[in-house]
Amino acid sequence: MSARVPTAAPDTPVADLSQRLRGQRFDAADTVFVTDAEGRLLGTVGLPELIAGQGQTLAEVMSPVVGTVTPDTDQDELAALAMRCGMIAVPVLDAEGRFLGAVPPSELFRILREEHFEDLQHSAGISPHAEGPGASLNAPLSDRLRRRLPWLVFGLLASSLVTLVMVGFEEALEANVAVAFFVPALVYIAGAIGSQAVSVSVRALAEEKIEIGRLLRDEMIIGIGIGLSLGGLAAAGVQLVFGDALLSLAVGLAILCGGAVSAVVGFALPWAFDRLGADPALGSGPVCTVIQDAASLAIYFVSVSLFVL
Helix, strand or coil: CECCCCEECCCCEHHHHHHHHCCCCCCCCCEEEEECCCCEEEEEEEHHHHHHCCCCEHHHHCECCCCCECCCCCHHHHHHHHHHHCCCCEEEECCCCEEEEEECHHHHHHHHHHHHHHHHHHHCCCCCCCCCHHHHHCCCHHHHHHHHHHHHHHHHHHCHHHHHHHHHCHHHHHHCHHHHHHHHHHHHHHHHHHHHHHHHHHHHHCCCCCCHHHHHHHHHHHHHHHHHHHHHHHHHHHHHHHCCHHHHHHHHHHHHHHHHHHHHHHHHHHHHHHHCCCCCCCCHHHHHHHHHHHHHHHHHHHHHHHHCC
16 A cells, blocks of 8 residues: 555645646556545546546546455455456555555556466465465475475375276276277366366455356356367267267267366365365365366266267
């Protein structure tokens, strides 16, 4: 927050204010904050209104306050407010509603970049750094290793679930070697759909008011739509190359069902983290990957067992 921002009373003529502001240096001069005699914020006046409002008072040209923060507001909430309301500078009020200053545009950009960087790290399962996400780039190698390793160790252990799925359908792989050709593609598609859903979920949770039920339904519909599109393309490709209609059907059905499952899991997992009181982005990527891979492969091998063998 900076206290070096222009303020004025509501009855101040715009022409007088323009003269008064000349020769002064502010940390954020794009917005004038209109306050009453007790220092309470009444409204804001942007630079375009100042230029066009000659002959009027600030009370006549000011806009209502669309959002404020307090000194103890978390910076991710501040960033979300600024983006949601399109604010150039965010006013800061004390407990009694008196104007203290504003967070200028330069700080808003820094906060937005830092929060974005932190979200990227968390979604990859990298634990936060006490001095901020940017500090992790210059931290000692041992520190960076320690912060990245835990969730990956969990992923390694949990990947045994994928191995068990493969072992459980060993006979299917031995009966038709072509079945194994499509495993990498299925795993990739499931992971890609799930990663997109995780990103959408984390961003949705940053909003103050969200309808989880509606968004979860939408993600399921999107997952089914993606699965239908990719499944149809994959099935056509398998039929063209291998000439096996039943194998084509199994691959297409696996991508369709796997897409729906990946979208739902990817969206619901950060929400579950949040409900449990944990960071919704922390570890969602690695955990989601294991669940999606195991589910997609299980669906694929069941389809192969039903239609191909």
